[in-house]
Every structure is written in structure tokens, then in C-alpha cells.
Amino acid sequence: METHKAKRVEIIIESALESRLTDAMRKAGVTGYTVLPVKGGSGRSGEWSRSGQVSRGSGMSSVVCLIKPERLDELLDAAFAVVKPHIGVVSITDAEVLRAERF
């Protein structure tokens, strides 16, 4: 089966910033993304767990999208403008998709 090269961008960000990030992604032309809840983890700011939060501002979300490689820079510029001052992780991996026209 024919596959097409794509980039998979995963952004883990504070839940309070989630809508700002997805707005910025849409403005950068991203047509689809998936938001996942993050259960817990550990990083520079220490350990945390979703079950220990009372506030939406304290949780984390993962926003995942697949895009064509040539559109990566535009997405990263838009996403990083939101993520930069906050706790978060941006990672990019090479991926392959079956239906290139959808990305």
C-alpha cells in the first residue's frame, strides 16, 4: 500500500492553555488534531498526577497532529509562541500516512 511522508507533532501543555494552542494551530492552517488527557508525569517542575488536581489550571493535555513536512515550520512558529512561557514539551517525529490529502 502506498504511504506518504508526514510529521507527527505532539505538544504537551498546561490544560489552561489548550484552547489558545488549538486556536493558534487552526490559524496556522492545521485542519485536524487530537487532544488527549495526560494522567501524570515528572519533569523540571517536579512530579504531578491528574488525580491530585482540583484546578483545570493545574492539569496537562497532549495535543497531537499530523501535517505535511513542508508546513512544519509554520505550525511550530505558531505553537511555540503559545508554549514558550509555559510548562510544556514539543516533540516532532517522522511518520507515514495513507491518505496524504487529509493532512
Next chain:
Amino acid sequence: MTEILELAAGNLISPIILSFVLGLTAALARSDLTIPEAVAKGMSIYLLFAIGFKGGAGVAAHGVDTTLVLTLVVATILSFGLPFIGYALLSVMSRFDTIDKAAVAAHYGSISIVTFVAATSVLQAQGIASEGYMVAAAAVMEAPAILSALFIVARTGGQSSGTVDAGLYREILLNGSIVLLVGSFLIGAVTGEDGLDTIAPFIIAPFQGVLCLFLLDMGLVAGRGLRESRGELGLGPVAFGMLMPLIGSAFGLIGALLVGLSPGGAALLMTLSASASYIAVPAAMRVALPEAKPSIYLTLSLGVTFPFNLTVGIPLYTALSTALVGG
């Protein structure tokens, strides 16, 4: 004094306080006891709806008067003003930087709706009536403190890379808790005693039991927060977490005397002024002042001030308001 101590002792062995203590102890002992996130959210919605509806029905029964308007004005002034006192106090009692001090101050100008709910429950148990519109006072006190904190940062030259835009103001003012509280208050005010009678088996009878379970969860959250932030706070900030509620409640008492609230209403305004937010304000701080450390402001408001108000504060405010405010 003896009466205050008796009230405090009576309050300490109530099911809601003991449920909180159970959660706190379990978390500090590293038990795996947890309340599922969706259940906790459901209970929070239930409590907000119930307290808002009952407040609205109370207003419908007693009518709207100038005291209501004056109470809302005083509540707004308190929420705007208390962060400035908190900031000044933290400048003496802590070594936090400007942003952390302003973020903590915002929490102490805003309110904890769970503390308010617990206070109404204590008043009810003691047969002390209060004005139904105190729910509206709680709603108006949520947001102004955030603006005061942003003003403090701007005036003191604090540099933050956060975002203060229309979206933030919308999130603050249309925060889910505020919408639910105000919405259910209006439904209660429109439908009155008849509406309350219709749903009383749902919002009155199970209220205390749900509050117990919710406070069990709050105890778990507070305990985990305290465990994880061990060493983050010094003695000064911890003392602030217990002194600031007393100062806030004193201003609340002055406001209640000026407006002419009943002893029950005064106790609630004191509780609101003494409580510190841990839902609306932390979310706003993550957007507007991302450099502020959640381990400081959440631990202080949830780990120090919330238990203090629940165990010592509420009985104290109730006793003082009963003694000092004419019924």
C-alpha cells in the same frame, strides 16, 4: 471565649471536618485512596447547583432590598482590596519575588466556594439564618482579585511573559463555577419556594453526605499537595496562610457591620473574605502570570488556609459574628 472554644470543638467533630481529616491523613500516609476525577467533578457541580438554588430561593422568599446591592458592592471592594494587603504582608513575611507575591495575593482576594459551602452547612447545623444573596456575593468576589494582582505586577515593574487578553477575561468571568452558581441562583430566585420544594429531595436531603465525600477528596488533594511541596514554603509564608484569613475576616466583619447584615450573613462574608481560591485563580494565573509557582500559591491556599478555615476559622467567624453583629 469559652463559647468560641466550645463551638470550635463541636465543629471539629462534625462529619464534614472528620471526612476532610480522613482524606488528609490518607494522603499524608501515602494511601492509594482516590476519588475518581469524574465523581469529584460531579459532586462539585451538585454542591454549586444546590447552594446557588437555595440562595436564590431565599432571595425569592425575602425579596430584594438595598442591603443586597450594598453587600455586592462591599464584596467587590473586598475582593479588589484584599490582594493589596496580602501583597504588603507577603513583602514582610516571605522572600517571594514580585510575581509570586502577586499571584498568592490574588488567591487571597478571591474566594473558596467549598469553604463557603462548609460555612453555610455549619450555620445551618447551628440554626443561624443567613441572607440567601450571599451566594451572589461569593460569585462577585471570584474575579476582581485577579485584576488587582495584575495591577500590582504592572505597578511594581514585575516582568511576566503571560497573556492578558480578552480570552482571559472571558475565562475569568464565565468560569464554569461562576456560571453554575449564578445560573442556579437565578433559577432559585425565579422559581422560589415552590421550585425548591419540587427538587428538595435532591438538593437538600443528600447535601451533607455529598459535602462529606467532597471534603474527603479535598483532604486527599490537600494532603498530596503538602507532601509534594515539602520544603517549598518557609515558616513565614505558612504563618501568612493563617494570618491573612484572620485579617481578611476582620475586613469582612467591618463590611458586614457597615451594610447591616445578619449574624449569619456576617459570618459568611467573613468566611468569603478569609478564604483563598484554588480553582478559578490558579487557572487564570497559569495564563496571566506563568512564572508564578503553583507549588507556592496552591500549597498555601489549599494546604494551609483551607484546613485552617475549616477547623479554626469558620467556628471563630461564626462565634464572632454572633457576638458582635446584632441579630
